[in-house]
Amino acid sequence: MALVCIMARLPLATKVHKRNMASRNMMTTIVIIYYYVWLIIRLAYRKRKEDENKEIRNEQLHQLISDSDTPVLVSFRWTEECSTSCVKFLKTLVGTQNMPLEEIVAQFSYTLSQHLKNRTIGNLFYQSIETVSRQFNLCLLAVLKLHHLLHKTPEPIPEDSVDETWKYLKNCLQALDGTHIKVTVPARLKERYRSRKADIVTNVIGVCAPDMQFIYIRSFIYYLAGRVLLMTVVCLEMLFQGQMGCESPKANFVLATHIWCYYLVDAGYTNPYRGQQNHLGGWTAQNPPHSAEEYFNMRHARARNIVERCFGRLKGRWAILTAPSYFPIKTQC
Numbered sequence: 001m002a003l004v005c006i007m008a009r010l011p012l013a014t015k016v017h018k019r020n021m022a023s024r025n026m027m028t029t030i031v032i033i034y035y036y037v038w039l040i041i042r043l044a045y046r047k048r049k050e051d052e053n054k055e056i057r058n059e060q061l062h063q064l065i066s067d068s069d070t071p072v073l074v075s076f077r078w079t080e081e082c083s084t085s086c087v088k089f090l091k092t093l094v095g096t097q098n099m100p101l102e103e104i105v106a107q108f109s110y111t112l113s114q115h116l117k118n119r120t121i122g123n124l125f126y127q128s129i130e131t132v133s134r135q136f137n138l139c140l141l142a143v144l145k146l147h148h149l150l151h152k153t154p155e156p157i158p159e160d161s162v163d164e165t166w167k168y169l170k171n172c173l174q175a176l177d178g179t180h181i182k183v184t185v186p187a188r189l190k191e192r193y194r195s196r197k198a199d200i201v202t203n204v205i206g207v208c209a210p211d212m213q214f215i216y217i218r219s220f221i222y223y224l225a226g227r228v229l230l231m232t233v234v235c236l237e238m239l240f241q242g243q244m245g246c247e248s249p250k251a252n253f254v255l256a257t258h259i260w261c262y263y264l265v266d267a268g269y270t271n272p273y274r275g276q277q278n279h280l281g282g283w284t285a286q287n288p289p290h291s292a293e294e295y296f297n298m299r300h301a302r303a304r305n306i307v308e309r310c311f312g313r314l315k316g317r318w319a320i321l322t323a324p325s326y327f328p329i330k331t332q333c
Helices: 012-064 069-076 080-089 101-114 118-125 129-144 187-193 227-240 292-317
Strands: 172-182 201-208 214-221 262-264
Touching: 012 101, 012 118, 069 080, 069 101, 080 101, 101 118, 101 129, 118 129, 172 292, 201 292, 262 292
Parallel strands: 172 262
Antiparallel strands: 172 201, 201 214
């Protein structure tokens, strides 16, 4: 007797379910293939765009740094040779795949010299704002670590000096003065930084050598900037850092009146004679000094003027010092 196997037909609902599953699997496969094709095209486009931006950045940098030093001085405020030396000194800073060290230094100096926002620098060099900000802060920290190379060691004026300005000031440890730099601070801190002219500023104290090199520089909150207090702080700091330039610790700690070493300061301190003319503009060929005190003040003012010239050149070279910057107060000071 033959056995006959008869398969039962699948229910209609099962057939519909299988058909839907097959269609769903096919659609999923198509979507995955489409996504991978899109991803490959996207990555290829992004790579090509990065190469184009890198080429544009190189061309832009080449236009700013030409064969002549004049455009470099105008744009970056230093020569190409100086830029190369700076790159060599920045050993703690390394470039990235998309931004070499030379470009990082160029963006840093361009920001300081032209007083530009990170957004403007990003548009100019085809970089994101986050990248520009991050590399600027890293470069700033690396430059601050060069203070031992950039600050000159002070040397008292020797007894046999023949310089017409300084030969009358034996054992002088150079000139000290302060200037105001406008800053941007939160509203809750503005009163602490408000000057007598109602400007929001920080007080910067600097000590300069006769060759217009800075020996010491530091910023202070304006409301703490009592002149004698700042002078004391500066002397103490330079004493404990071993930067005073004298052999004896007793000779190091001076407040502009010691017999061995002293600083030249303006009428806000006690050096120039009180009640006598002490500004250079007050003496001319037709109006020479009329007393020994005025003559001392004139010689004193001529030598002390070096620090004012240093601050003037510094502000003239770096535009970021002439107006409130776009950086936080911690970065500014």
